[in-house]
Amino acid sequence: MRDTSAANNDKSTRSILYPFANISHLAKNPPLVIEGGDGVYVTDASGRRYIDGQAGLWNVNVGHGREEIKEAIRTQLDKLSYYSLFGGTTVSPAIELGEVLTRMTVPEGMTRAFFSSGGSEANEAAFKLVRQYWRQRGEPTRIKIISLKRAYHGVTLGALSANGANAYREAYEPLIPGFFQVETPHAYRNPFTSDHDALGTLCAELLEREILYHGPQTIGAFVAEPVQGAGGVIVPPTNFWPKVREICDRYDILMISDEVVTGFGRVGNMMGCRHWGVQPDIMNFAKGINSGYVPLGATMMNSKVADAFTTDDDTSFSPAAFFHGNTYAGHPLACAAAIANLKIIEEEDLPANAGTVGAYFIERLKEVQTRHHNIGDVRGLGLMIGVELVKDPETKTPFELSENFGARIADHCREKGVLIRNLADTFIISPPLILTKAHVDEMVDVFEDALKAVE
Ligand SMILES: Cc1ncc(COP(=O)(O)O)c(C=O)c1O
Incomplete structure (x- = not known):
């Protein structure tokens, strides 16, 4: 076993054992440090803003930084x-x-x-x-x-x-x-x-x-x-x-x-x-x-x-x-x-907003699916949405894990200001329930661009 602590100069990964993470992987791919949050947005340590498509870990339902x-x-x-x-x-x-x-x-x-x-x-x-x-x-x-x-x-x-x-x-x-x-x-x-x-x-x-x-x-x-x-x-x-x-x-x-x-x-x-x-x-x-x-x-x-x-x-x-x-x-x-x-x-009747905006989100993603054969399935209810990417939609054959297909798309989205979480090749979309249709459009466009780039 390699001792990664001695070689690791990145403070974010030197002293913490992260949940569900491989130390050696994180040492090479340090996590994004989130410093601020406001509504559906979070900002990183350099001040860059992202739409929080994960609502933290599907929990920040009312959004970040609510005064009340x-x-x-x-x-x-x-x-x-x-x-x-x-x-x-x-x-x-x-x-x-x-x-x-x-x-x-x-x-x-x-x-x-x-x-x-x-x-x-x-x-x-x-x-x-x-x-x-x-x-x-x-x-x-x-x-x-x-x-x-x-x-x-x-x-x-x-x-x-x-x-x-x-x-x-x-x-x-x-x-x-x-x-x-x-x-x-x-x-x-x-x-x-x-x-x-x-x-x-x-x-x-x-x-x-x-x-x-x-x-x-x-x-x-x-x-x-x-x-x-x-x-x-x-x-x-x-x-x-x-x-x-x-x-x-x-x-x-x-x-x-x-x-x-x-x-x-x-x-x-x-x-x-x-x-x-x-x-x-x-x-x-x-x-x-x-x-x-x-x-x-x-x-x-x-x-x-x-x-x-x-x-x-x-x-x-x-x-x-x-x-x-x-x-x-x-x-x-x-x-x-x-x-x-x-x-x-x-x-604010957020369940109703999650229903309406979630249905719109799924509709938009299904439209993107018609243009991208790597989208095997779009599914969900309200603002709990999954997008499963596959190598071959006919046979539903998944990508090899080593291809890191989902991870590469998630990285691309992050570059463009959208945080969404992939579990292997299934994307989990679970934003704050205050999301609007305009946010959905922005997120879907970024996701499609990422698909185009990685495909
Ligand atoms: C359905 C469900 N139950 C339980 C848990 C565990 O919750 P916690 O991480 O707060 O222990 C989770 C976490 O994601 C979950 O999704």
């Missing part, structure tokens, strides 16, 4: 920077945010929020809630969690165990026992059918078969993203989620909606599961909950789940106590930011 959020954080900071939610104390912003979140999820029937610091932790809490819920209900064998292939639920060992892509898992095996993945309904890449409805039915049936194979009495919950994000922006057929809800009901299995990306407007609806017309038992939030101004996660549950934790035993060490929590759970600055952020999302 900064003010809320400052006001809270002047009062109290931190106090704990453990051991009989709490803080006002957490109390208020709990009320806001339960109000905003009335259609889903959520009645309680459990706070953490991000998406992985929100999922982690959900899985522990599920296991304890079934113990409380007198069915302790229901410990297994089923998720989808290509799913992304985070990086902590529990969340990672629910992920459905080997790339994330294999260096960290063995993971937590009791996690299983079933086929995801991926319209563009599946060996079964090109009929969306038939695909939704088939994948729901495969889930049911997996449940029956294990025995329903061993399954605690099913978890999925309403639209798969890091797996490549995979929008399921319309019938999939309702069928999954039916199956979960048939076998009394809890349904968890991982709304870390889809929550708070991204898909053109306030909630991802609301788009599909289903009510999960647990919803996990992070990212858009406060647009990333201060780290925050939340795991919400309906009364069916919450009631199992409310027993006649009112001692603090009752087996019904949820023995889980992080120091920064319900951090006052994060909750104050969330309250201000959610107010903006509601008052």
Whole structure:
């Protein structure tokens, strides 16, 4: 193994181990240092401006530098920077945010929020809630969690165990026992059918078969993203989620909606599961909950789940106590930011803007697809968009990883002032939800120029 630290003179890569990154690669390709942000724009250390086509990491829903959020954080900071939610104390912003979140999820029937610091932790809490819920209900064998292939639920060992892509898992095996993945309904890449409805039915049936194979009495919950994000922006057929809800009901299995990306407007609806017309038992939030101004996660549950934790035993060490929590759970600055952020999302009706501008974005990209055979698929919902580049559109043959096709296009876009993120050859477009059609035109033109240059 090479010691890259001695040879590396670039301060940005000398002392930090970056997430999801190879040290040797970054030493040669130092990251762009982002210094400023304003609305849909960010600026780098040299003052160059970019449209933030990633909204940070699909989280800055209301845009950068919003005065209302900064003010809320400052006001809270002047009062109290931190106090704990453990051991009989709490803080006002957490109390208020709990009320806001339960109000905003009335259609889903959520009645309680459990706070953490991000998406992985929100999922982690959900899985522990599920296991304890079934113990409380007198069915302790229901410990297994089923998720989808290509799913992304985070990086902590529990969340990672629910992920459905080997790339994330294999260096960290063995993971937590009791996690299983079933086929995801991926319209563009599946060996079964090109009929969306038939695909939704088939994948729901495969889930049911997996449940029956294990025995329903061993399954605690099913978890999925309403639209798969890091797996490549995979929008399921319309019938999939309702069928999954039916199956979960048939076998009394809890349904968890991982709304870390889809929550708070991204898909053109306030909630991802609301788009599909289903009510999960647990919803996990992070990212858009406060647009990333201060780290925050939340795991919400309906009364069916919450009631199992409310027993006649009112001692603090009752087996019904949820023995889980992080120091920064319900951090006052994060909750104050969330309250201000959610107010903006509601008052500016950002879900509606994401729906309209997202549909226009997809239409424009499909038009570009007619001129470029390397665009295999354009897909998405709201401002959660994927563009899959392929070597041969007839056979859907991908590029060799060594060709770095997607990365070269992303670099070109960056040169021209647009930040978009490629996962190999699939582009993930997830800008702030305040994006306008004029921004879309600029982004699409830059993307097409990059395609022309690299093709
Ligand atoms: C659907 C989903 N769940 C969970 C996570 C993990 O969130 P975090 O990175 O905040 O731990 C992510 C992150 O991208 C995500 O996309």
